[in-house]
Amino acid sequence: MSYQPRQLDFFSALTPVATCNPVRERRRTRGARAYRTGHAAEDAAERHYAARGARILDRRFRVREGEIDLVVQHDGVLVFCEVKARRSLEEAAASIQPRQWQRLEQAANRYMVDRNVGAATPMRFDVVLMDRHGSLEVVENAHLF
Numbered sequence: 059m060s061y062q063p064r065q066l067d068f069f070s071a072l073t074p075v076a077t078c079n080p081v082r083e084r085r086r087t088r089g090a091r092a093y094r095t096g097h098a099a100e101d102a103a104e105r106h107y108a109a110r111g112a113r114i115l116d117r118r119f120r121v122r123e124g125e126i127d128l129v130v131q132h133d134g135v136l137v138f139c140e141v142k143a144r145r146s147l148e149e150a151a152a153s154i155q156p157r158q159w160q161r162l163e164q165a166a167n168r169y170m171v172d173r174n175v176g177a178a179t180p181m182r183f184d185v186v187l188m189d190r191h192g193s194l195e196v197v198e199n200a201h202l203f
Contacts, residue, residue, distance in 0.1 A: 099143035100127050103186040106194055107132060107139070121168045124161030128186075129169065136181040138166045140200075143188040147195050150187040159201055 104114055112132035119126040128139035140162060144150040162183065169175070185200040 095143050096141070099141045099186070099188040102188060102192065102194055103128055103139060103141045103196075106186065106196065107137075112137070116169070119165065119169055121165055121172075123164035123168050124158075126162065126165050126169060134180060136175060136179055137184050138162065138169070138181065139184045139186055141186045141188070145190050147187045147189050147193065150189065151185070151197075154185065162201070 100117065104117065107128070107130045108114060110132065112130040114128070114130050115136075116129040117127070119129055126138050127141040128137075130137045130139060140154065140158075142150040142153050144153055166181070166183070170177075170179075175181075182199045183201040185197045187195045187197065
């Protein structure tokens with residue numbers, strides 16, 4: 059049986075034409091993977107603090123000024139925690155730039171106003187670094203408030 063040209067047009071209408079940009083698709087896949095990795099790193103950081111007796115107050119506190127990954131109360135100290143996951147701990151540590159510290163400070167100030175936290179409350183910024191093997195390193199007082 060032979061097909062007429064008009065019949066072939068019908069078949070092409072049934073199969074979707076792949077117009078997807080491979081570069082955009084790789085970027086989307088990479089972004090989704092980074093998002094899941096970030097959540098996994100935050101889960102690990104939360105478990106780390108909880109195992110040491112800290113009380114988790116907030117997770118992913120997001121305001122216009124920025125986002126704080128984890129807010130915990132540990133030994134009477136309010137801890138604002140930034141979680142970074144990269145291939146190595148060194149890459150994770152180097153990924154925090156001065157502009158991000160500014161956004162974290164602004165978000166922490168907003169948290170204090172929104173939650174009515176007094177300025178006399180002891181506070182600190184911690185950074186939790188995670189590498190591709192799942193190793194965690196917590197840097198307490200990583201940035202002066």
